[in-house]
Amino acid sequence: MRFRVTLLILIFSLLPGKAQKYLHYLQAPGFENRIVHYIDTIRIIDTHEHLISPEMLKDSYFLDFSLLFMQNGYDDLVSAGMPDTLFNTIFNRQLDPVSKWNIIEPYWNNSFNTSFNRLILQSTARLYGINELNESTVGPLSEKIRKAYGTDWFDRIIRDSCRIHYFIKDGNNMPGKDGFARYEKRFDDWLTIRSKYRIDSLAVSQLDPIYSLDDFVKSLETAFEKELKNGMIAVKIFSSYYRTLLFEKTSADAAKKVFKTLVNGEEDFKISMKEAKPLQDYMLFKLLDLVRKYDKPVAIHTGIQAGKGKILGDSDPELLTGLFIDYPDVKFVLYHGSYPYGGEVSALAKNYRNVYIDMNWVYMVSPTYSERFFNEWLEMVPVTRITAFGGDCMVVENVYSELISAKRIISKVLINKVREGYITEHEAMVIAKMIFHDNAAKLYKLN
Numbered sequence: 121m122r123f124r125v126t127l128l129i130l131i132f133s134l135l136p137g138k139a140q141k142y143l144h145y146l147q148a149p150g151f152e153n154r155i156v157h158y159i160d161t162i163r164i165i166d167t168h169e170h171l172i173s174p175e176m177l178k179d180s181y182f183l184d185f186s187l188l189f190m191q192n193g194y195d196d197l198v199s200a201g202m203p204d205t206l207f208n209t210i211f212n213r214q215l216d217p218v219s220k221w222n223i224i225e226p227y228w229n230n231s232f233n234t235s236f237n238r239l240i241l242q243s244t245a246r247l248y249g250i251n252e253l254n255e256s257t258v259g260p261l262s263e264k265i266r267k268a269y270g271t272d273w274f275d276r277i278i279r280d281s282c283r284i285h286y287f288i289k290d291g292n293n294m295p296g297k298d299g300f301a302r303y304e305k306r307f308d309d310w311l312t313i314r315s316k317y318r319i320d321s322l323a324v325s326q327l328d329p330i331y332s333l334d335d336f337v338k339s340l341e342t343a344f345e346k347e348l349k350n351g352m353i354a355v356k357i358f359s360s361y362y363r364t365l366l367f368e369k370t371s372a373d374a375a376k377k378v379f380k381t382l383v384n385g386e387e388d389f390k391i392s393m394k395e396a397k398p399l400q401d402y403m404l405f406k407l408l409d410l411v412r413k414y415d416k417p418v419a420i421h422t423g424i425q426a427g428k429g430k431i432l433g434d435s436d437p438e439l440l441t442g443l444f445i446d447y448p449d450v451k452f453v454l455y456h457g458s459y460p461y462g463g464e465v466s467a468l469a470k471n472y473r474n475v476y477i478d479m480n481w482v483y484m485v486s487p488t489y490s491e492r493f494f495n496e497w498l499e500m501v502p503v504t505r506i507t508a509f510g511g512d513c514m515v516v517e518n519v520y521s522e523l524i525s526a527k528r529i530i531s532k533v534l535i536n537k538v539r540e541g542y543i544t545e546h547e548a549m550v551i552a553k554m555i556f557h558d559n560a561a562k563l564y565k566l567n
């Protein structure tokens with residue numbers, strides 16, 4: 121026995137050292153540039169956006185430099201101490217660019233370092249030729265923005281500059297953009313239900329009374345089928361902004377009890393999210409039954425929530441494990457690389473064939489995290505279950521800027537993997553095409 125062990129040690133010690141790590145492929149010189157250039161030729165399926173239509177922007181008070189702060193940049197100004205009561209002053213009132221800048225500047229000076237804000241600077245530099253935000257640049261920048269929106273700027277950025285084949289909008293269809301816009305729908309009216317008012321409003325909008333739990337389930341089915349007719353391609357679950365992602369199987373009796381408490385209340389009667397949980401959980405399972413019946417993917421907000429004051433633990437993707445088991449035929453798409461739960465999502469996607477990792481927004485949240493975990497996911501997860509791009513933005517300038525970062529990070533990781541001999545140059549290109557286009561095309565049935 122001892123002899124056999126010694127022999128094995130001897131055999132392994134004679135093998136070439138490098139073979140212990142990976143298969144080592146010979147790389148043809150110049151593979152770095154070829155990978156970068158190839159990625160630039162890929163048409164992109166952008167899996168998640170909140171884009172405001174250019175027509176709406178033209179009628180707004182933020183068709184100036186503040187446009188670029190919509191959502192993410194604004195959140196970091198607030199995180200840097202700006203009172204969020206200033207939202208209306210910046211976005212909903214007539215105010216000249218310099219006066220707006222005077223409000224923003226102290227908080228910009230505290231937060232110019234964040235990746236949200238670096239991406240804004242990348243937008244202004246690449247698209248408008250302005251490298252700095254200050255009192256003397258915000259006026260000319262605003263002028264350039266207004267001029268751009270007098271043209272077909274929105275379409276040109278999406279189609280020509282970003283080469284986006286389709287983008288999936290959170291919410292509803294975008295009139296006039298049928299050539300490249302699709303949409304996913306939230307069913308929050310049912311999943312975050314906790315007031316009598318909401319039930320009554322649903323009944324009024326659907327012209328169908330809701331007296332019982334069965335009526336309430338029926339109203340969900342009606343809404344779902346209406347969205348299918350309108351072209352909904354996926355369902356979006358946004359619950360972790362309001363409550364835990366732990367949805368537990370609940371009996372009809374427990375759900376009925378909560379429902380009765382609500383409908384028997386006064387007009388403005390409300391209960392807490394915790395008290396409403398049995399009813400909300402019950403409705404989530406009803407929604408998943410519909411999703412399974414009509415074979416639509418379910419996109420779920422996991423990880424860090426936008427804005428302030430949310431409970432991070434509510435968004436932990438591990439809380440969804442029971443659903444992955446109960447609905448093996450439903451495709452669950454975990455958004456935002458589940459920041460900061462990158463390791464957890466890796467293990468979940470490896471263990472459950474119906475779990476997909478979607479990297480939308482994550483380059484904006486943290487480029488370093490994106491790079492670190494894309495590396496790990498490539499080692500852990502079948503590549504067919506990774507989708508690499510979605511901006512999660514309200515304006516095209518920020519989509520453009522985030523796509524530049526996404527391509528830079530994905531290229532860097534793939535090039536390193538080729539350099540290490542983990543994959544070949546050809547495989548790097550195959551992976552890039554899958555994660556930027558083909559996987560999403562298949563998942564969302566987009567041709």
Ligand SMILES: [Zn+2]
Nearest residue numbers: 168170290512
């Ligand atoms: Zn979003």
